[in-house]
Amino acid sequence: MWSLAKIAAHIKGEVIGDANFEVTSFATLRSAQEDQISFLSNTKYKKYLSDTDAGAVIVSEEFVDLVPNNAIVVDDSYVAYAKAATLLNPTHTIELGVDNSAVVAENVNIPDSASIGPQVVIESDVVLGENVVIGPGCIIQRACHIDANTRLIANVTLCHDVEIGQDVIIHPGVVIGADGFGIANNKGRWIKIPQIGGVKIGNNVEIGSNTTIDRGALEDTIIGNGVKLDNQIQVGHNTVIGENTVIAGCVGIAGSTIIGKNCAIGGGAGLGGHLELVDGVQLTGMTMVTKSISEPGVYSSGIPAEPTQLWHKNVVRYRQMSKLTDRVKELEKLISKK
Amino acid sequence: MWSLAKIAAHIKGEVIGDANFEVTSFATLRSAQEDQISFLSNTKYKKYLSDTDAGAVIVSEEFVDLVPNNAIVVDDSYVAYAKAATLLNPTHTIELGVDNSAVVAENVNIPDSASIGPQVVIESDVVLGENVVIGPGCIIQRACHIDANTRLIANVTLCHDVEIGQDVIIHPGVVIGADGFGIANNKGRWIKIPQIGGVKIGNNVEIGSNTTIDRGALEDTIIGNGVKLDNQIQVGHNTVIGENTVIAGCVGIAGSTIIGKNCAIGGGAGLGGHLELVDGVQLTGMTMVTKSISEPGVYSSGIPAEPTQLWHKNVVRYRQMSKLTDRVKELEKLISKK
Amino acid sequence: MWSLAKIAAHIKGEVIGDANFEVTSFATLRSAQEDQISFLSNTKYKKYLSDTDAGAVIVSEEFVDLVPNNAIVVDDSYVAYAKAATLLNPTHTIELGVDNSAVVAENVNIPDSASIGPQVVIESDVVLGENVVIGPGCIIQRACHIDANTRLIANVTLCHDVEIGQDVIIHPGVVIGADGFGIANNKGRWIKIPQIGGVKIGNNVEIGSNTTIDRGALEDTIIGNGVKLDNQIQVGHNTVIGENTVIAGCVGIAGSTIIGKNCAIGGGAGLGGHLELVDGVQLTGMTMVTKSISEPGVYSSGIPAEPTQLWHKNVVRYRQMSKLTDRVKELEKLISKK
Incomplete structure (x- = not known):
C-alpha cells in the first residue's frame, strides 16, 4: 500500500484530495477499482476520466477538474506514470549466487552480489560487474564483459568478446555477437570473411526478445548509451546506433549503417547498408530507406492497405x-x- | 499398415475399389509409391492424378473417375487429408517423468502424466496440467500456468505469470511474456515503464518458431482460442487476437491493436498500434495497415516486383x-x- | 606475426616492397597501425589509401601506385582479403569431448574428434560426423544427422530427423525442422496437418542467428550446397533453395517456393508461396514477390522514403x-x- 503523499513525493506532483489515501497498484481508467491508481496521458482516453472508479488519478493541470476522486497533478503525466509504476512494482527479488546446474569456467570471478541462474553457461575470461543477473539458460561465451546492474532475463546468447555496459536489460532469445554476413564471391562460390570485430553495447540500453546484433567484420558494432531496441530487430555488422535512439520491432538494419542520436524508427522499417542517418531522424512504420538522410525530420514510405x-x-x-x-x-x- | 476401410471410417469417406487394400504412409501424387496414399485438393495438381502410382487417393466426387487405383471419396479432400495424415502419423511417444538434468522449483507439482525434458528450468509457483510436455531446454519462469495436453517442443521461454490454455503447441525459440516496449521520454532520456500485465493464451493455439508475444503494460495480451501463429511473428503488448484467426510468418503487430475473430493475415504484413480490425478481415502478404478496418473483406497494399x-x-x-x-x-x- | 611473403603465397599475390615485413592483424585503411595489414576493394574508400598507416595493403594492380607502404597485388582484393583474414584469424581452439553437463542419449556415438558443449541435449538415434562442434545449449532432437566439420555455435535447435551436410556453420537461435504452417479449415475451426517431411541442408551452408527453417509437409525442405543465409530469415515448409544462393537478413519465404541457383535476395524481401524463381535472379531489399520469375535479372519493388x-x-x-x-x-x- 502506497499513500498518495508518498507517490506524489516520488513523482514531484501535488495531491489534490486526500494525501493519506492508499493505493495498491496501477490500472487503466476503465478497469481500475477504488484501491487502485490510474493516469491520463493519451487524450483519446479522456472520455473515461470522469467515470473512473480509480481511487486516484495522475493528470496534468488541465484535466484535474474532471477527476472524480483524488488526483496527483504533474507536468508530464506519462513520465509520472512511468516513475510511479516503477515505485509500486519493484523488481522481483532475485536469489544471489550461482545455481548448481550452471557451468562456469574456472577463471571467471562471480561477485557476491551477482545471480547466475540454472542451466547457464559462462565460458572462460568472462568479466561480470556487481549485481549482474544472468537468468536461466543464458550462454555467455568467452571473454565477454558485462557491467554492473545489467540483467539478462533468460535464454540470451552472447558470443565471444561482447561488451555490455551498466544497467542494461536484455530479453530472452537475444543473440549478440554472432558473425556478420560477410562473404566474398570466389569464382562462383561464396567464401567466408572472418568477422573479427566485436560488439559494444552502452549503458542503460534495453534489447527486446529475439533481436540479433552481429559482431563487426573488422571494427565493432556499436550501440550507444540509452538506446532502446524492441523485439526481432536485426542489426547488421559494423552498424552504429547513436545515443537515446529508439527502434520499434521487426526493423532490419543492413551492415555498416550509421544511425544518429535521438532517432525514432518505426516498426518494420528497413535500412540499407553503408547509409548515414543524422541525429533526430524519425521513420514511420515500414519505411524503406535506400539513401542516407542528412536532414532531421520525419520520413515515410509505403502505401497503406486498401480493399x-x-x-x-x-x-x-x-x-x-x-x-x-x-x-x-x-x-x-x-x-x-x- | 492401415486399410482403406479404416482410413475411410476415420475421415467419413467412401472407398471406391478395394477396402482391404493397405497403405503405409502419405505422399504427394508425383512421389507416391504403390503402398502409399495420396490426395488431391489443389486443382493445380490435377494433372498428376491419372499417372500417380499411389495405391489410393483421397478425392472429392468430381475427380473420382480420374483415379487410376483405389479412391476414398470425401466432401473436403484437404480436411480429410489432414485427418488421415494425423491417423497415420501418431505423435512420437514421449518419456514421462522429469529428466535428471531439469531444475524444478520445490513447490511445483509435476503430474505423473507430464514429461519434463533435459536442461529444463521450471521456477517456483508454476502450475502444470495433465499430459503437459515441456521439451528440452525450455525455461518456465515463476507462476506460469500451463493447462492439460499442451506441448512446448524445445527451447521455449515463458517469462513469469504467463497463462497457456489446453492443447496448445509451442515451437522452439518462442518467447512469451517478455516486457513490452514501454518507454517514456523524460527530458531527452527514455525511462522504462514497468510492464505489469500478463499474457493469456487460449486453447488449441499453435505458435511457430521464434515468434515473440509481449506481456501487457497494465492489462493482458490475449491470444484467443484456436488462433494459429506461424514463425517469427511479433505480437506487441496489450494486443488482442480473436478466436480462430490465423497469421502467417514475419507479421509485426504493434501494441494495443485488437484483431477480430476468423481473420487471416498474410506473411510479412505490418499492423500499427492502437488499431482495431473487425472479425473476418483478410490481409494479403506484406500489407501495411495504418488505420482501423471496420468492414470484413480482403485488403492489400504494396506494389509487386518488376525489373x-x-x-x-x-x-x-x-x-x-x-x-x-x-x-x-x-x-x-x-x-x-x- | 605473419610475413608478407607468407600472406602473398596464401592469396597468390605479389609483394611490392619488403616481403619480410611482418603484420599482426587486419584493420581498415583508416584505423590500421604500422604493424597491421589492410585492403582496398570498395573504391569508395580509395581516398583513404594514400594516407593509411597500415604497414601493408592488399590491392589490385591499378591502385598499387597509391599505396604508401608495402603492397600485395592480387586480382580480386576482396577475395584475397577474405583468404588472408582467414589465415590470420584461425578458428579458436575448441575442447574436444563431451561436457559433463551435456545430456546425450545412450545410442549416440560421439566421435573422438567432436566437441559437445555444456547444457547440450542430444536425443536418441542422432548421428554425428568427425570434427563436429555442438556449442553450449544446443538441442539436437532424435534422428538428426550432422556431417563432418559442421559447427553449431550455441543455442541452436534441431527438431527431429534433420539432415545437415559437411562444413556447415549454424549461428545461435536458429531453429531447423519445426513444423511448417499447415492447417485446414474444418467448418470454421483450423485443424493441424501433420508435418511429416524433413529438412535437408547441403554442404558449406551458413545460417545466421534466429533464422527458422521449417520441415516439409510431405516432402523435404531443401537448402542446397553453398547457400548462405543471414539472420532472421523465415524459410517455409517445402521450400527449395538452389546452390550458392545468398539471402540477406529478415527475408520471408512462404511455403513450397523454389528458388534457383546463384540467386541473391536482398534484406527484408518477401516471397509468396508456390512460386518458382529461376537461377540467377537478384532481388533488391524489401522487394515483394507475388509471381514466379522466369528470367534471370534484377528485380525490385517498393518506393523509398520521402519526407x-x-x-x-x-x-x-x-x-x-x-x-x-x-x-x-x-x-x-x-x-x-x-
Whole structure:
C-alpha cells in the first residue's frame, strides 16, 4: 500500500484530495477499482476520466477538474506514470549466487552480489560487474564483459568478446555477437570473411526478445548509451546506433549503417547498408530507406492497405503511369497546335 | 499398415475399389509409391492424378473417375487429408517423468502424466496440467500456468505469470511474456515503464518458431482460442487476437491493436498500434495497415516486383505525379477556353 | 606475426616492397597501425589509401601506385582479403569431448574428434560426423544427422530427423525442422496437418542467428550446397533453395517456393508461396514477390522514403490515379472533337 503523499513525493506532483489515501497498484481508467491508481496521458482516453472508479488519478493541470476522486497533478503525466509504476512494482527479488546446474569456467570471478541462474553457461575470461543477473539458460561465451546492474532475463546468447555496459536489460532469445554476413564471391562460390570485430553495447540500453546484433567484420558494432531496441530487430555488422535512439520491432538494419542520436524508427522499417542517418531522424512504420538522410525530420514510405480489388486496379494504373505521361505529353502538343 | 476401410471410417469417406487394400504412409501424387496414399485438393495438381502410382487417393466426387487405383471419396479432400495424415502419423511417444538434468522449483507439482525434458528450468509457483510436455531446454519462469495436453517442443521461454490454455503447441525459440516496449521520454532520456500485465493464451493455439508475444503494460495480451501463429511473428503488448484467426510468418503487430475473430493475415504484413480490425478481415502478404478496418473483406497494399530498370522509372514517375496532375489541370483550363 | 611473403603465397599475390615485413592483424585503411595489414576493394574508400598507416595493403594492380607502404597485388582484393583474414584469424581452439553437463542419449556415438558443449541435449538415434562442434545449449532432437566439420555455435535447435551436410556453420537461435504452417479449415475451426517431411541442408551452408527453417509437409525442405543465409530469415515448409544462393537478413519465404541457383535476395524481401524463381535472379531489399520469375535479372519493388508530408500527398495522388486517367481520357475526347 502506497499513500498518495508518498507517490506524489516520488513523482514531484501535488495531491489534490486526500494525501493519506492508499493505493495498491496501477490500472487503466476503465478497469481500475477504488484501491487502485490510474493516469491520463493519451487524450483519446479522456472520455473515461470522469467515470473512473480509480481511487486516484495522475493528470496534468488541465484535466484535474474532471477527476472524480483524488488526483496527483504533474507536468508530464506519462513520465509520472512511468516513475510511479516503477515505485509500486519493484523488481522481483532475485536469489544471489550461482545455481548448481550452471557451468562456469574456472577463471571467471562471480561477485557476491551477482545471480547466475540454472542451466547457464559462462565460458572462460568472462568479466561480470556487481549485481549482474544472468537468468536461466543464458550462454555467455568467452571473454565477454558485462557491467554492473545489467540483467539478462533468460535464454540470451552472447558470443565471444561482447561488451555490455551498466544497467542494461536484455530479453530472452537475444543473440549478440554472432558473425556478420560477410562473404566474398570466389569464382562462383561464396567464401567466408572472418568477422573479427566485436560488439559494444552502452549503458542503460534495453534489447527486446529475439533481436540479433552481429559482431563487426573488422571494427565493432556499436550501440550507444540509452538506446532502446524492441523485439526481432536485426542489426547488421559494423552498424552504429547513436545515443537515446529508439527502434520499434521487426526493423532490419543492413551492415555498416550509421544511425544518429535521438532517432525514432518505426516498426518494420528497413535500412540499407553503408547509409548515414543524422541525429533526430524519425521513420514511420515500414519505411524503406535506400539513401542516407542528412536532414532531421520525419520520413515515410509505403502505401497503406486498401480493399484488394481497388489495390489491383491501382497497381495496374501505377504500371501505366508511363503511358499516361505520354498521353498528357501528346495532348500538350496537340493543344499547342490548335 | 492401415486399410482403406479404416482410413475411410476415420475421415467419413467412401472407398471406391478395394477396402482391404493397405497403405503405409502419405505422399504427394508425383512421389507416391504403390503402398502409399495420396490426395488431391489443389486443382493445380490435377494433372498428376491419372499417372500417380499411389495405391489410393483421397478425392472429392468430381475427380473420382480420374483415379487410376483405389479412391476414398470425401466432401473436403484437404480436411480429410489432414485427418488421415494425423491417423497415420501418431505423435512420437514421449518419456514421462522429469529428466535428471531439469531444475524444478520445490513447490511445483509435476503430474505423473507430464514429461519434463533435459536442461529444463521450471521456477517456483508454476502450475502444470495433465499430459503437459515441456521439451528440452525450455525455461518456465515463476507462476506460469500451463493447462492439460499442451506441448512446448524445445527451447521455449515463458517469462513469469504467463497463462497457456489446453492443447496448445509451442515451437522452439518462442518467447512469451517478455516486457513490452514501454518507454517514456523524460527530458531527452527514455525511462522504462514497468510492464505489469500478463499474457493469456487460449486453447488449441499453435505458435511457430521464434515468434515473440509481449506481456501487457497494465492489462493482458490475449491470444484467443484456436488462433494459429506461424514463425517469427511479433505480437506487441496489450494486443488482442480473436478466436480462430490465423497469421502467417514475419507479421509485426504493434501494441494495443485488437484483431477480430476468423481473420487471416498474410506473411510479412505490418499492423500499427492502437488499431482495431473487425472479425473476418483478410490481409494479403506484406500489407501495411495504418488505420482501423471496420468492414470484413480482403485488403492489400504494396506494389509487386518488376525489373529494376522499370522500377527506377516508375519510382521517378510516382514522385512526378504532382506535376502530372498540374499539367492535366493546365490542359483542362486551356481546352475550356478554346 | 605473419610475413608478407607468407600472406602473398596464401592469396597468390605479389609483394611490392619488403616481403619480410611482418603484420599482426587486419584493420581498415583508416584505423590500421604500422604493424597491421589492410585492403582496398570498395573504391569508395580509395581516398583513404594514400594516407593509411597500415604497414601493408592488399590491392589490385591499378591502385598499387597509391599505396604508401608495402603492397600485395592480387586480382580480386576482396577475395584475397577474405583468404588472408582467414589465415590470420584461425578458428579458436575448441575442447574436444563431451561436457559433463551435456545430456546425450545412450545410442549416440560421439566421435573422438567432436566437441559437445555444456547444457547440450542430444536425443536418441542422432548421428554425428568427425570434427563436429555442438556449442553450449544446443538441442539436437532424435534422428538428426550432422556431417563432418559442421559447427553449431550455441543455442541452436534441431527438431527431429534433420539432415545437415559437411562444413556447415549454424549461428545461435536458429531453429531447423519445426513444423511448417499447415492447417485446414474444418467448418470454421483450423485443424493441424501433420508435418511429416524433413529438412535437408547441403554442404558449406551458413545460417545466421534466429533464422527458422521449417520441415516439409510431405516432402523435404531443401537448402542446397553453398547457400548462405543471414539472420532472421523465415524459410517455409517445402521450400527449395538452389546452390550458392545468398539471402540477406529478415527475408520471408512462404511455403513450397523454389528458388534457383546463384540467386541473391536482398534484406527484408518477401516471397509468396508456390512460386518458382529461376537461377540467377537478384532481388533488391524489401522487394515483394507475388509471381514466379522466369528470367534471370534484377528485380525490385517498393518506393523509398520521402519526407512524411510529401509522402502523405503522394499517397493521396496515388489513390486519385484513376480519376486522373479519366480526366486525361476526357481531354482526349474533347480535343479530338475540336
